[in-house]
Amino acid sequence: MSEAMPDRVALFVDSANMHHACKRAGFFIDWRKAREHFTKDRSFASAFFYYAVPPQVEPDRQRFLDFLSYNGYVVRTKTLKTVYDSQTGDSIQKANLSIEIALDMVNTSDNWDVAYLFSGDGDFERAVELLRSRGKRVFVVTSQGMLARELAYVADKPVVWLDEVERHIGRTDRRPEPVQHVAAEERLEPA
Numbered sequence: 001m002s003e004a005m006p007d008r009v010a011l012f013v014d015s016a017n018m019h020h021a022c023k024r025a026g027f028f029i030d031w032r033k034a035r036e037h038f039t040k041d042r043s044f045a046s047a048f049f050y051y052a053v054p055p056q057v058e059p060d061r062q063r064f065l066d067f068l069s070y071n072g073y074v075v076r077t078k079t080l081k082t083v084y085d086s087q088t089g090d091s092i093q094k095a096n097l098s099i100e101i102a103l104d105m106v107n108t109s110d111n112w113d114v115a116y117l118f119s120g121d122g123d124f125e126r127a128v129e130l131l132r133s134r135g136k137r138v139f140v141v142t143s144q145g146m147l148a149r150e151l152a153y154v155a156d157k158p159v160v161w162l163d164e165v166e167r168h169i170g171r172t173d174r175r176p177e178p179v180q181h182v183a184a185e186e187r188l189e190p191a
Contacts, residue, residue: 009039010112011047012101013073014119021120021143025162027170032071034169038116038141045112048104049073052080052095076100102127109136116141116160122148129154141165 011034022028035047049068053061065075078095085091098121105115105127113136117124120142128138128151140151141160152159162169 006042007113008043008045008111010045010105010108010115011035011038011073012105012115012117012119013047013049014097014101014117014121015049015051016095016097017119017121017142017146021118021146021162024145025143025166027162027166028174029162029169030171031068031073034118035072037165037168042114044072046108047073048076048101050076050078050097050101052093052097053077054080054093076104098123105131105138109134113137114139117155118142120147120151122150125150125154132156 013031018029031049035044051065053065057065065077068075076097078097078100080093080095082091083094101117101119102124105117105124109131115131115136115138117128117138118141120140125148131138132154137156139158139160140147140155141162143162147159
């Protein structure tokens with residue numbers, strides 16, 4: 001009698017979304033610890049980290065991206081673009097990586113059985129729905145108040161709340177500025 005093969009696990013990290021989720025949770029993630037925690041007793045398939053970068057990457061950011069690569073992450077970057085509001089003259093910097101995340105999730109799905117999507121963004125609803133229809137399990141990792149209802153409906157359960165895994169994946173050397181916490185009853189974002 002042969003033993004069942006362990007699940008192959010993939011991680012997909014929406015860094016912009018996770019930055020805000022970490023601020024809400026009150027800690028930053030150690031991405032080496034996160035990879036180890038979510039693949040423990042299972043087979044590590046892949047990890048992808050999606051990161052918006054300024055036109056000139058500062059040495060600290062480059063060291064962080066090198067750290068991720070050294071620790072098993074495929075790093076996908078997109079240069080920030082400045083978008084101007086013609087009405088107000090205001091500008092914001094933007095680099096949406098949702099399409100890249102969804103494409104990588106679908107294109108690599110033959111290589112993994114279970115995925116952890118580090119994002120609460122409702123943009124991933126259809127990709128998660130498609131992957132689950134193909135027999136894949138997709139779990140969301142986010143903080144309370146950062147999960148879009150659409151994504152909550154289609155993702156596998158349970159949702160992995162950051163505050164519940166802090167001791168396994170949290171950085172001990174750096175914490176974000178505190179923000180007002182959301183009550184446990186308000187875990188879902190309105191649509």
